[in-house]
Amino acid sequence: MEELRLMASARSVGRAVKVGGKELKVIAAAPAAFDGLDLAFFAADGAIARALAPEAVQRGCLVLDKSSAFRMVADVPLVIPEINLEATRGHRGIIASPNCSTAVALMGLWPLHQAFGVQRAFFSTYQSVSGTGAEAVEELEAQVQAHVRGELMPRKVYPYQIAFNAIPQVDSFGADGYTGEESKMREESRKIMNLPSLKVSATCVRVPVVRAHSVAVTAEFERPVDLARARAVIAEFAGAELTDDPSKSVYPTPLDYTRKVKCGVGRLRRDSALDNGLSFWVSGDNLWKGAALNSIQIAEAMIREGIALTPSR
Amino acid sequence: MEELRLMASARSVGRAVKVGGKELKVIAAAPAAFDGLDLAFFAADGAIARALAPEAVQRGCLVLDKSSAFRMVADVPLVIPEINLEATRGHRGIIASPNCSTAVALMGLWPLHQAFGVQRAFFSTYQSVSGTGAEAVEELEAQVQAHVRGELMPRKVYPYQIAFNAIPQVDSFGADGYTGEESKMREESRKIMNLPSLKVSATCVRVPVVRAHSVAVTAEFERPVDLARARAVIAEFAGAELTDDPSKSVYPTPLDYTRKVKCGVGRLRRDSALDNGLSFWVSGDNLWKGAALNSIQIAEAMIREGIALTPSR
Numbered sequence: 001m002e003e004l005r006l007m008a009s010a011r012s013v014g015r016a017v018k019v020g021g022k023e024l025k026v027i028a029a030a031p032a033a034f035d036g037l038d039l040a041f042f043a044a045d046g047a048i049a050r051a052l053a054p055e056a057v058q059r060g061c062l063v064l065d066k067s068s069a070f071r072m073v074a075d076v077p078l079v080i081p082e083i084n085l086e087a088t089r090g091h092r093g094i095i096a097s098p099n100c101s102t103a104v105a106l107m108g109l110w111p112l113h114q115a116f117g118v119q120r121a122f123f124s125t126y127q128s129v130s131g132t133g134a135e136a137v138e139e140l141e142a143q144v145q146a147h148v149r150g151e152l153m154p155r156k157v158y159p160y161q162i163a164f165n166a167i168p169q170v171d172s173f174g175a176d177g178y179t180g181e182e183s184k185m186r187e188e189s190r191k192i193m194n195l196p197s198l199k200v201s202a203t204c205v206r207v208p209v210v211r212a213h214s215v216a217v218t219a220e221f222e223r224p225v226d227l228a229r230a231r232a233v234i235a236e237f238a239g240a241e242l243t244d245d246p247s248k249s250v251y252p253t254p255l256d257y258t259r260k261v262k263c264g265v266g267r268l269r270r271d272s273a274l275d276n277g278l279s280f281w282v283s284g285d286n287l288w289k290g291a292a293l294n295s296i297q298i299a300e301a302m303i304r305e306g307i308a309l310t311p312s313r
Numbered sequence: 314m315e316e317l318r319l320m321a322s323a324r325s326v327g328r329a330v331k332v333g334g335k336e337l338k339v340i341a342a343a344p345a346a347f348d349g350l351d352l353a354f355f356a357a358d359g360a361i362a363r364a365l366a367p368e369a370v371q372r373g374c375l376v377l378d379k380s381s382a383f384r385m386v387a388d389v390p391l392v393i394p395e396i397n398l399e400a401t402r403g404h405r406g407i408i409a410s411p412n413c414s415t416a417v418a419l420m421g422l423w424p425l426h427q428a429f430g431v432q433r434a435f436f437s438t439y440q441s442v443s444g445t446g447a448e449a450v451e452e453l454e455a456q457v458q459a460h461v462r463g464e465l466m467p468r469k470v471y472p473y474q475i476a477f478n479a480i481p482q483v484d485s486f487g488a489d490g491y492t493g494e495e496s497k498m499r500e501e502s503r504k505i506m507n508l509p510s511l512k513v514s515a516t517c518v519r520v521p522v523v524r525a526h527s528v529a530v531t532a533e534f535e536r537p538v539d540l541a542r543a544r545a546v547i548a549e550f551a552g553a554e555l556t557d558d559p560s561k562s563v564y565p566t567p568l569d570y571t572r573k574v575k576c577g578v579g580r581l582r583r584d585s586a587l588d589n590g591l592s593f594w595v596s597g598d599n600l601w602k603g604a605a606l607n608s609i610q611i612a613e614a615m616i617r618e619g620i621a622l623t624p625s626r
Contacts, residue, residue, distance in 0.1 A: 120586050124437030124529045126479045126518060148461045159562040164523050166439045166567055168580050168594045173559035177540075177582025186585060201586035203529040203594065205439060207520050210477050216437045216516040227490075246486035249472040254479055267481055269490025272499060273433050273514035281481045281516065 007033055031055035038309050041295050042066060057093030062309045064095050064295040071096040071188060078191045080294060081301040082239040083110050087194075088302055093311035095298055098192060099184040100290025101125050101170075101204060105215040106192060107263035107289065108282040111237035112230055113193060116276065117222030123185055123202040124216045127170055128209040128254060129162060131286045136162070140208055163208050170204040179204055212254035213290060214283040221276040230268055230278055239289070240265045240282075252283035263289055320346055344368035351622055354608050355379060370406030375622045377408050377608040384409040384501060391504045393607060394614040395552035396423050400507075401615055406624035408611055411505060412497040413603025414438050414483075414517060418528040419505060420576035420602065421595040424550035425543055426506060429589065430535030436498055436515040437529040440483055441522040441567060442475060444599045449475070453521055476521050483517040492517055525567035526603060527596040534589040543581055543591055552602070553578045553595075565596035576602055 006017055007029035015026045027033055029048070034040060034056040042049050046069035053063045053070065070076040077087040078096045080103055088095055097103075105123050112118065129136040136157045143153040143163035153161050160167050171180030178186075186200035235242040243252045244266035252264025263284030271277025284290060302309060319330055320342035328339045340346055342361070347353060347369040355362050359382035366376045366383065383389040390400040391409045393416060401408055410416075418436055425431065442449040449470045456466040456476035466474055473480050484493030491499075499513035548555040556565045557579035565577025576597030584590025597603060615622060 122435050122531055122586060124516070126439070126520065144457055145461055148458055160566050161568055164521060164568065166520055166522055166527050166596075168527070168529070168564055168566075169559075169562060176585070177559060177580070178585065199586035201531055201584050201590070201592060203437070203531070203580070203592060205527075205529065205594075207439065207479055208477060209479055209521075214479050214481070214518075216481070216518065218435055218514055218516070246482075246490060249482060251481055253473050253481070255474055255477065267490070267516070271514050272489070272491065273435060273512035277514070279514060279516060281518075283479075 005033060005037065031059070034059045034061045037061045039064065039299055041292065041299075043292050043295075053094050057311065060310060062091070062093060062095065062311065064097060064298055066097040066291050066295055068099065068184065070094050071098065071184075072191065078188060079298050080106060080192055080239070081297045082237065083192055084194065085298070085301050085305065085307075088298065088307050090312045097291070097294045097298065098188045099181065100131055100286035101127060101181060101213050101215060102185050102188040102192070103290045103294055104213050104263050104282055104284035104286065105185065105217055106189060107237070107239040107284060108217060108234065108265040108280050109189070109219060110193060111233040111240065112219065112221070112278060115229055115233045116225050118193075118195070118198065118219050119222055120199040120220040121189065122218040123200070125170070125202065125204045126207045126209065126214040126216070126254070127204060128211050128213055128286055129206065130211045131170070131213060131290070132157060132206070137210055140210065158206065162206060165208065167206040168203065170206055178202070209254045211258045211285065211287060212283055213286040214252070214254050214281065216279070216281055218271055218274070218277060218279045220274045221278065223276060225270060225276050225278050227268065227270060234265045234268070239263060242266070244268050251281060254283045257283040258285055259288065260285055261288065261293065316349075318346060318350065344372070347372045347374045350374045352377065352612055354605065354612075356605050356608075366407050370624065373623060375404070375406060375408065375624065377410060377611055379410040379604050379608055381412065381497065383407050384411065384497075385504065391501060392611050393419060393505055393552070394610045395420075395550065397505055397507065398611070398614050398618065398620075401611065401620050403625045410604070410607045410611065411501045412494065413444055413599035414440060414494060414526050414528060415498050415501040415505070416603045416607055417526050417576050417595055417597035417599065418498065418530055419502060420550070420552040420597060421530060421547065421578040421593050422502070422532060423506060424546040424553065425532065425534070425591060428542055428546045429538050429591075431506075431508070431511065431532050432535055433512040433533040434502065435531040436513070438483070438515065438517045439520045439522065439527040439529070439567070440517060441524050441526055441599055442519065443524045444483070444526060444603070445470060445519070450523055453523065471519065475519060478521065480519040481516065483519055491515070522567045524571045524598065524600060525596055526599040527565070527567050527594065529592070529594055531584055531587070531590060531592045533587045534591065536589060538583060538589050538591050540581065540583055547578045547581070552576060555579070557581050564594060567596045570596040571598055572601065573598055574601065574606065
């Protein structure tokens with residue numbers, strides 16, 4: 001028997017949502033609600049994931065979690081199916097989906113790593129406000145509306161005005177001067193690509209874009225890089241779309257990669273500061289590949305490859 | 314006798330402009346108009362600079378040019394007065410002012426170079442539309458107005474919508490895949506800091522910010538870096554303001570560094586991917602330090618230091 005249950009907090013209980021032509025009522029997320037389910041897609045914050053994921057697992061359910069709660073836990077696979085689907089074998093009931101900026105950046109970096117062996121990566125992000133949540137999208141819109149009316153801009157979510165500005169802070173600061181987002185890009189890249197000593201440095205910046213994150217990537221490789229081969233491996237990679245024709249001003253932009261399954265990779269060039277270096281630009285939908293879509297792709301790929309959904313004991 | 318002449322193209326001739334309480338009429342920019350002047354501040358495009366600067370020089374006038382026409386010419390000093398004022402000694406009548414992104418980036422990089430010896434620098438820019446010109450500022454505004462009215466956005470200046478977007482192209486593309494702006498950041502950084510073999514890689518991106526450019530900089534140094542000393546040298550440097558208290562979300566933003574003489578430097582941290590590396594963020598007014606203000610500062614510093622305005626023969 002097939003059954004889909006939509007769960008949310010008390011605030012949304014009873015709301016009707018149409019899924020595949022059928023109207024479903026939202027029920028309360030609670031331990032017992034997971035009884036009898038095979039798969040649960042968690043798209044809540046870390047605290048809720050920590051409280052409910054073990055309950056779901058106890059009830060025989062595989063949890064695909066998009067929060068940061070379990071990503072760096074040793075026995076939890078952190079997965080981008082185009083990269084490390086094999087890591088899902090032998091899971092213990094929870095599989096984590098990566099941070100949005102990391103997912104987008106690796107859609108370009110992984111195929112290049114396969115070809116040339118990445119040693120070091122520098123990321124500068126151009127992140128959309130939807131990564132912060134619905135209230136941040138509303139804040140940007142309200143600020144733009146106020147600007148047009150010549151009124152003072154309301155400000156609540158971000159520490160600075162985001163309309164017509166750039167804020168070099170995503171998440172809170174650690175003792176090393178890096179933000180949580182920047183540390184995630186380092187740690188999660190290492191775990192997903194299984195390169196524990198990969199050198200990564202990130203600067204994460206919020207820009208007045210509604211949706212889709214972009215990342216300027218400069219990477220140093222073990223082996224000499226060949227630009228034609230680099231373009232070919234990007235074009236062949238399932239998670240990426242090669243959008244790269246500088247002579248015609250063809251490259252990805254966040255607007256063009258909003259609501260796209262694949263991430264766009266362009267501006268590929270030999271790096272002018274590194275011997276075996278490549279620089280590129282990647283744009284991808286932070287709410288799709290950077291979030292729930294990746295969880296769905298994990299489940300689809302596991303089923304397709306016959307990987308057990310029930311946890312190994 | 315002191316005299317100020319305002320020159321422009323035919324379109325603006327006759328316009329009245331108030332300068333220091335006195336109303337001046339704009340006259341036509343033409344060779345003879347430079348007769349008798351000591352100093353000429355050029356803020357026109359490269360073609361006009363190439364046509365008129367030699368004429369002004371022939372008439373005994375020192376030209377401070379903010380276009381890119383002469384920046385890389387061997388006997389033309391390319392100057393940021395806080396960095397290489399000495400290069401103005403022995404000028405031949407033209408002194409060039411650097412590209413806007415380069416000027417802003419070096420306000421952070423130069424003092425760090427003085428302390429630790431820069432070897433390699435990676436720049437990712439977040440550039441405002443005013444760098445393109447008044448028509449680009451109008452385009453962003455028109456797009457935002459159209460968005461609020463729910464209308465289609467007009468587009469003329471940029472190849473893609475700039476409102477709510479990020480465009481990874483500033484200037485046209487070269488054969489190496491770098492844009493003109495990116496190559497300028499490399500070549501001009503080398504010339505200004507007198508480091509002809511400095512390794513530089515840049516990615517230049519236009520963002521929906523009206524004014525002030527920002528640059529995420531990651532740099533590798535010859536000597537071990539000390540964070541306290543790095544902060545101190547930035548704070549002591551005449552061209553920079555240290556705006557760096559992560560615990561209070563204090564760092565520069567382009568809005569805060571609009572119409573500021575100094576550039577703001579913050580987010581200073583030991584780089585996590587380089588042995589002797591530092592990363593930082595700098596915001597500065599592309600229309601001030603990135604343009605005309607720097608030319609004025611060159612002239613002021615030359616007069617203050619008693620450097621001859623008349624060309625050496």
